[in-house]
Amino acid sequence: MNKLIGEKVKSRLIWLTLASFFFYGWxxxxxxxxxxxxGLVDYFAALMMQKHPKRKKLFFILSVVANIGSLSLFKYSGFIARNIDLLFGLEGNLMLSTHVSDFFLITPVGISFYTFQSMSYTFDVYREKLKPTKSVIHFFAYLSMFPQLVAGPIVRAKEMLPQMLKVTPISKTERWAGFQLIVRGYFKKMVIADNLAPLVVAAFSSPELNSSGMYWWGVMIAFAFQIYCDFAGYSDIARGLAKWMGYDFPDNFKHPYISISLQEFWTRWHISLSTWFRDYFYIPLGGNRKGKIRTHINLWITMLVSGLWHGAAWTFVAWSAVHSFFLSFExxxxxPQRISKVALLRPLVWFLVSAQVLLAWVFFRATSIDQAWEIVQRMVLFTGDNYLGWGLNGSIFITLMFLRELSVGLKLEERIQQVPAWLEMTFYAFxxxxxxxxxxxxxxFIYFQF
Structure with a gap:
């Protein structure tokens, strides 16, 4: 019987690996x-760490260098080259037929996600929180699993590898839960995010920026819901597919826009990445254990690396700096904690925290630092006419999201009793x-670029 289960697992892992390679190779x-x-670097590095414990630090360093090196080469070579061009005055020099930036490489889709996922494996083996698998197919089935391969969530090896050694029947409850996640994911992406996208694209791609500060607050609210529904929608679809396959992926978003502190926001937004940086970067740096000044330094370094993880551009560096400043001030x-003690003032705290998030999103979405600063100035000074510029479609979909987040904040869903199965099915059909x-x-999907 055990041998039969073993053969089932092996066949399943081989099929999953081949399907995932086909998916990515398409x-x-x-x-x-x-x-x-x-994958091979980390697979063999983990085995060598177990076989030669006295040299495990060496193999761990080789793994980190190989992963960060390939990530840097493919993702940041263009950014570095363009800055070399600017530094040495090569940009716009008509006498030079070739610039350094002409040699930059195409960024493979999802490289940041699967690189960090693979690194979690060697990190945990190095810290002896996980024993390495001896099956290369087992490892690659984990690393290349297609539902979350290109845009997360980032699944830890210690959470996923044990699940993949089991073949259990999928219950009706799990199939229904997976269906709900997939439908909700498609709704977030196709109905909310894709309908808000034209409004945001038009605002940022216009040759002349709109002079209205209120307009830009409206645009950033639209972008905040667009990127949330775009990314959370993908995560929901991936989690739903995983449930149909008999696996559990971690929840990647927990309604971040109801947060009443920026620290809380980061416990609700892109959870798999924020916890990755917390466990494998911030805490090893010293976290908050080495004094107040060092805590802030570690925070700023972690946010800087997080910004660069998102993309090779100064706008992402600025985005991380804005969040770092607000987090340090907090x-x-x-x-937030002091003001929130007065219940009547909690909406004010939520409003101020939301404003911070929206201002930071400007740098994330802007095409350049100059464009971001111009937009922020208009938002802060409330220049020009007072109109949001959403239009009918934008107003409908943004209102839907406001009501959705408000219902979560007021815990209305928890107060509603279990509805009959026929009503629930009717709702999802609708x-x-x-x-x-x-x-x-x-x-x-926006996060395909990362």
Whole structure:
């Protein structure tokens, strides 16, 4: 019987690996060699750490260098090259036929996600929190699992590898839960995010920026819901598919826009990444254990690396700096906790925290630092006419999201008793109809670029 289960597991892992390679190779088969290289380095490094414990630090360093090196080469070479061009005055020099930036490489889709996922494996083996698998198929089935391969959530090896050694029947409850997640994910992406995308794209791609500060607050609210529904929608679909396969992926979003502190926001937004940086970067740096000044330094370094993880641009560096400043100010003053003690003032705290998040999103979305500063100035000074510029479609979908987040904040869902099964199925049938007839123009998932 055990042998039979073992054969089932092996066949399942082989099929999963091949299907995942086909899925990733459909975009560009050449980049399969990159994920195979990264995987083999970590697979053998983990085995060597176990076989030669006295040299495990050496093999761990080799793993980190190989992963960060390949990530830097493919993701940051263009950014570095462009800055070399600017530093040495090569940009715009008509006498030079070739610039350094002409040699930058294409960024493979999802490279940041699977690189960090692979690194979690060697980190945990090095810290002796996980025993390495001796099956290369087992490891690659984990690393390349197609539902979350290109945009997360980042699944830890210690959470996923044990699950993959079991073949258990999928219950009706799990199938229904997976279906709900998938439908909700498609609704978030196709109905909310894709309908808000044209409004945001038009605002940031206009040759002349709109002079209205209120307009830009409206645009950033639209972008905040667009990126949330785009990314959370993908995560929901991935989690739903995983449930149909008999696996559990971690929840990647927990309604971040109801947060009443920026620290809380980061416990609700892109949870798999924020906890990755906390466990494998911030805490090893010393976390908050080495004094107040060192705590802030570690915070700023972690946020800087997080910003660069998102992309090779100064706008992402600025985005991380804005969050770092607000987080440090929050840690020093504890202003959200102090004001929130008065129940009537909690909406004010939520409003101020939301404003901080929206201002930071400007740098994340802007095409340049100059554009971001111009927009922020208009928002802070409330220049120009007072109109949001959402239009009918934007107003409808943004209102839907406001009501959704408000219902979560007021815990209305918890107060509603269990509805009959027929009513629940009717509701999801209605949602599917809405997805079909009210979907926006298709657009690529935002986090594919990372």
């Amino acid at each position: 975009w560009d088969w050449r980049f399969l060699f990159l994920i195979i290289f990264s 840690k020093i003053t504890h202003w 949602v599917i109809v809405v997805i079909i007839f009210f979907r926006g123009d298709g657009s690529e």
